[in-house]
Amino acid sequence: LSWKKILYVNENAGGCDLILDPVNPRIIYASTWRVRRTPYSLESGGQGSDLWKSTDSGDTWTKVTENNGMPSGPIGIIGVSLSAANHKKIYALVEAKEGGLFVSEDAGENWNRVNNDRSLRQRAWYYTRIYSDPVDEDILYVLNVGFHKSKDGGNSFERIGTPHGDHHDLWIDPFNSEVMIIGDDGGAQVSKNGGTTWSTMMNQPTAQxxxxxxxxxxxxxxxxxxxxxxxxxxxxxxxxxxxxxxxxxxxxxxxxxxxxxxxxxxxxxxxxxxxxxxxxxxxxxxxxxxxxxxxxxxxxxxxxxxxxxxxxxxxxxxxxxxxxxxxxxxxxxxxxxxxxxxxxxxxxxxxxxxxxxxxxxxxxxxxxxxx
Structure with a gap:
């Protein structure tokens, strides 16, 4: 196997999130992030933290964070998602002084902040994960200490009960969005009813x-x-x-x-x-x-x-x-x-x-x- 570098910002930033347009996989959205952690400090954000878009499989890129409606710098970590139900509707969870949840209805050209709830972006460097329902463009999930679900395009959220806290990853069945697998600090759990109930976490040797x-x-x-x-x-x-x-x-x-x-x-x-x-x-x-x-x-x-x-x-x-x-x-x-x-x-x-x-x-x- 061989690899080709297709996006490089600077020596202090690296790739953070990546999604492909489900209708046209040549369209890619990627976020880069500048982060530094030492035994005595943590820095999240600064030059190199941005959201990018490519329409040619990564041969060329445009900086989306400079588009209309995005917050001014400094920018930190960014989570990005879109739904197969509407590939032009993009969600971005942005760490910034005036950050929050931003939505674009035109594939990233213009943005509108629809939610600035701090519970969606507390300890941003540790979380900032967002996932869209593949069937319903207005349903999305934000992972943080709690597991947050929106049914109205991010304008409001409810906290969904899960077996454990500190949520970091989510898989949604592309053909049946009621089926989900969540990854958290207690392991992995499965829901077959959209998060109403979950399988146990007491069947995995995950203790650290x-x-x-x-x-x-x-x-x-x-x-x-x-x-x-x-x-x-x-x-x-x-x-x-x-x-x-x-x-x-x-x-x-x-x-x-x-x-x-x-x-x-x-x-x-x-x-x-x-x-x-x-x-x-x-x-x-x-x-x-x-x-x-x-x-x-x-x-x-x-x-x-x-x-x-x-x-x-x-x-x-x-x-x-x-x-x-x-x-x-x-x-x-x-x-x-x-x-x-x-x-x-x-x-x-x-x-x-x-x-x-x-x-x-x-x-x-x-x-x-x-x-």
């Missing part, structure tokens, strides 16, 4: 574990935090028939990104963390759940330069190997507790470089993203 630990229970239990799902502890051996099953799983302390630390003297007590410094103590024997955060402030929405304690996405939590009563946790400082998290003692200086130039609010130049 950051790390695991164990306790000294018999049989020993395995603990782990699942990305975008719960923390769990799982029996290493089942006493039932057929091996380890869902009955051998149970939720435990913490959240999706956290370290988990079972108490070495009582493995029914478990400490678990999550992003932002969240730290919780769970007593499985009594059902008690208690917050034992080192720092009580919620850092969401703040740049690192404005936060007293800078906790990493998955900050470490562990018991001392020398003293079972000592639990350690770390932000940019190391802390310890000897009373089950009722109080914490700072035992180190700032362990980072404390470089303020790397701690400014993240995101931009359009959408801030301080998570």
């Amino acid at each position: 574990f950051y790390r695991v630990t164990t306790d000294d229970h018999f049989p020993y239990r395995i603990y782990g935090a699942q990305q975008d799902n719960s923390t769990v502890r799982i029996a290493s051996q089942s006493f039932g028939y057929g091996g380890i099953s869902e009955e051998d799983w149970e939720s435990t302390a913490g959240g999706e990104s956290g370290w988990i630390a079972p108490d070495p003297d009582n493995n029914e007590i478990v400490y678990g963390g999550s992003y932002g410094g969240y730290l919780v103590r769970v007593n499985h024997a009594t059902g008690e759940i208690r917050r034992v955060d080192i720092w009580p402030d919620n850092p969401m929405g703040w740049g690192a330069d404005s936060i007293d304690q800078r906790f990493q996405w998955n900050f470490p939590i562990m018991f001392s190997r020398h003293d079972n009563n000592t639990l350690y946790a770390a932000s940019n400082y190391l802390f310890k507790t000897m009373n089950e998290g009722q109080s914490w003692e700072k035992i180190s200086p700032d362990l980072t470089r404390d470089d303020k130039s790397k701690m400014e609010p993240s995101g931009g130049p359009i959408t801030k993203d301080n998570t």
Whole structure:
């Protein structure tokens, strides 16, 4: 196989979305996107982020984002879609200061913003996916944290229930648009009635574990935090028939990104963390759940330069190997507790470089993203 480059903008931008006209496949719409992500920053948008159209299978291209009705720059990520029911009606979900959902009735020559709802474009760099119904030109779907459906050409949307959140991909049967497959952070699910009901997500090995630990229970239990799902502890051996099953799983302390630390003297007590410094103590024997955060402030929405304690996405939590009563946790400082998290003692200086130039609010130049 060989490949030919047919669209190049600059060294900082790449292809993002691509659709072919179902009536004339020589007509192509493509979006390009400038994005940069480092351990300390995220930038979505700028020179190179545009929507393009070709009428000759990609030999030549025209910039659609300069056409009448499109928002002024800077432009970020763009999702684009059209329906086989009307190939001249184009939908574009545009990240921009005056962005939103735009519709063209004349194959991209002129545009009109029909919706500026922020829920359709929150965390634009992570989502911005739009899909048209192949049978009805006025039905379209926007994927984000929620799953949004419009029946009036994008003027209004309703949120459709799905088995999981964080939706990233959708396939619609071109001959029966009631049949759909959605891809989200829980796996894939199928609907045969236009999204009214969905198949289960509990039949796919999609768990993504950051790390695991164990306790000294018999049989020993395995603990782990699942990305975008719960923390769990799982029996290493089942006493039932057929091996380890869902009955051998149970939720435990913490959240999706956290370290988990079972108490070495009582493995029914478990400490678990999550992003932002969240730290919780769970007593499985009594059902008690208690917050034992080192720092009580919620850092969401703040740049690192404005936060007293800078906790990493998955900050470490562990018991001392020398003293079972000592639990350690770390932000940019190391802390310890000897009373089950009722109080914490700072035992180190700032362990980072404390470089303020790397701690400014993240995101931009359009959408801030301080998570």
